[in-house]
Amino acid sequence: MPELPEVETVRRGLSPVMEGATVTKLELRRPDLRFPFPENFGDRIAGQRIAALGRRAKYLLIDLENGMTVIAHLGMSGSFRIEEGAGAELPGNFHHARSKDEKHDHVIFHLTTPSGPMRVIYNDPRRFGFMHLWARTELDTYPAFAELGPEPTGNILGADHLAKRFAGKIQPLKSALLDQSNIAGLGNIYVCEALWRSHLSPLRASGTTVTPTGKPKKELVALTQAIREVIADAIAAGGSSLRDHIQTDGTLGYFQHSFSVYDREGQACRTPECTGVIHRVTQAGRSSFYCPQCQR
Structure with a gap:
């Protein structure tokens, strides 16, 4: 999709x-x-x-x-x-x-x-x-919009917003980011990429990125910035063009060629100086790709 x-x-x-x-x-x-x-x-x-x-x-x-x-x-x-x-x-x-x-x-x-x-x-x-x-x-x-969270490219999305949503939660980060009431429009591909960029495991409990007083930890600040950057990079590249998606001019986007972690199971991690290998796990029926060595 x-x-x-x-x-x-x-x-x-x-x-x-x-x-x-x-x-x-x-x-x-x-x-x-x-x-x-x-x-x-x-x-x-x-x-x-x-x-x-x-x-x-x-x-x-x-x-x-x-x-x-x-x-x-x-x-x-x-x-x-x-x-x-x-x-x-x-x-x-x-x-x-x-x-x-x-x-x-x-x-x-x-x-x-x-x-x-x-x-x-x-x-x-x-x-x-x-x-x-x-x-x-x-x-x-509109029913699909009633519970949507902020856009990942909008000014409302910030680490403080996510801290309020994640505080005290044991829900894995991957699932929390795919929850459209937390952030609108994020999908499987770009969540994997953002987690890799911020060196966070998709399996990590979302609440562990928030302090006991409800403030975002530095990891959550980094994740928020990574979300903004990966979406901006993908838009600039014209979308991932996976499967049947095409641009209106009939050409394919090319962000798929710059994926750092998505669909790279068994390949070397691209984080500088990391010697890890990309793993794939299934979460809520979806594949998560991550490096167990540098994503914690």
Whole structure:
């Protein structure tokens, strides 16, 4: 499933075309994805100007001028591509290269832009993605957002915030970081990477990073900084592009080539002067990769 950096990559790729454009038609080629589309979805979107594109955790937000927001989730295999021209069935000149089999094109935003007609096409072979429509002023009440913690790139996330959440907890650090009520949008890959960068074991009790008075220890300060850095690096690199994720221009991201610990079981640890070997353990059904020698 695409993680936060992948969704942010998609948002940045779509923004130049979609922001300020008018949706002349929303074409739905099936009645549902993972869930049915909202009632009269196409009619409620048609004619609307797109005010802005945003993101909350792993969700793409398409803000419309009428105060409604399309909430889109990519699921396991969802992707967007951008094409020039007005006719959905015409080959046209692609603004970006085609990236998916057209038989899996399920939603098409037909747009009027200053550069002329464009199509933004949502493709999803496994159909685990979905789109909902919600009032922008009530986004905090959207079920998936109601209990979300702060963004890992936002100003709210700090060691003090995590100290309040972790104090007295025996929950392993890996599980605590994947808990979306603690931090929104962190997934398995980048948690492994952040723990490696801060030299903390995924098996360590989260409460051990907090002092008896509830203050963050230096380890937790380092972890917080590592989370920010690994997410920023991944966004700059265009996302990890694991499995089916692609950028909107059809190219693959390359952060996967700079993983330091994720999916490197049996390989030498990349920490300078460390002679350890990367191990894999299973936590709550997910693989954790870490170096037992330098991550404590």
